[in-house]
Amino acid sequence: MPAPVTVVVPTHDRPELMARAVASVLAQTYEGELEVIVVFDACDPVLPALEVGPGRSLRGLPNSRTRGLAGGRNTGILAAQHEFVAFLDDDDEWLPTKLERQMAEFAEHPEAALVGTAMVVDDGVRTHERRVGSTLVGHADLIADRLPGLHSSSFVFRRSALLDTIGLVDEDLPASYGEDYDLLLRTASSSQIRVVDEPLVSVRWAGQSYFFGRWALYAQALQYLLAKHPGFAGNRAALGRIEAQIAFALAAVGDAKEARRWGWRALRHAPRQIKAALAIAISFRLISTERVLRIVRRFGKGI
The missing domain is CATH 3.90.550.10 (Spore Coat Polysaccharide Biosynthesis Protein SpsA; Chain A)
Known part of the structure; x- marks a missing residue:
């Protein structure tokens, strides 16, 4: 059976x-x-x-x-x-x-x-x-x-x-x-x-998610995961990926200083991290969070 x-x-x-x-x-x-x-x-x-x-x-x-x-x-x-x-x-x-x-x-x-x-x-x-x-x-x-x-x-x-x-x-x-x-x-x-x-x-993925737009919680949770799983520290590219996501979330919530700090940190570990570059651009108001999200959602992607 x-x-x-x-x-x-x-x-x-x-x-x-x-x-x-x-x-x-x-x-x-x-x-x-x-x-x-x-x-x-x-x-x-x-x-x-x-x-x-x-x-x-x-x-x-x-x-x-x-x-x-x-x-x-x-x-x-x-x-x-x-x-x-x-x-x-x-x-x-x-x-x-x-x-x-x-x-x-x-x-x-x-x-x-x-x-x-x-x-x-x-x-x-x-x-x-x-x-x-x-x-x-x-x-x-x-x-x-x-x-x-x-x-x-x-x-x-x-x-x-x-x-x-x-x-x-x-x-x-x-x-x-x-x-x-x-x-x-x-x-x-x-x-x-x-x-x-x-x-x-x-x-x-049409905006109904409980997490949609809750950027401060997103940043906190990612920092929690980094601390909990030491395996990230041994992989520079993976570390840069998580750091870039944290940077983006902080930029989206308007914490420009912290967004840039995490963004530059991510780029040191993973120089090709586009999300880190986007976070820094958002922190300087060169592009908006909403525009970035509209673009990535066209391809079925998420931040």
């Missing part, structure tokens, strides 16, 4: 988007049992009126831990009844065969703690495929590159690994920003990550 799976969907005041996310889970071709847990974070726990077929269950829980995405995910992980736990953000959707493909990968590679997939980015105007470029991801790969095609809404974990070797989602991260990257780095420290490198998740 196919292994049963629990799907954790944290949500906050987005009932229509959340209903679409949950519907995409209930419509999976996977023949195993599916338990969907919607975790309501500081909002009324109202489940969508969806038809729940045989072998499927749907329940709602209030976030009983730290407010935010990390606490919501952990609430669902701890309440899960099954060994496999999948994540889905409330503004994203799964393509029908997504879970079927991943669980086949677990069956073929029982040592894997995490299987992800590539994604399709939907910016509200056009869509862009973002692949990972590999079917196997290690710690050094993730230090060198965040591999943005590997989105948290594609993750399926062994629950026992989350409760033991990997640990739960870090609730100390400022506003939970980067919790997915932190989790990938911690997972890859003890287990290789398998990837079905096909776009099986639709990720909405």
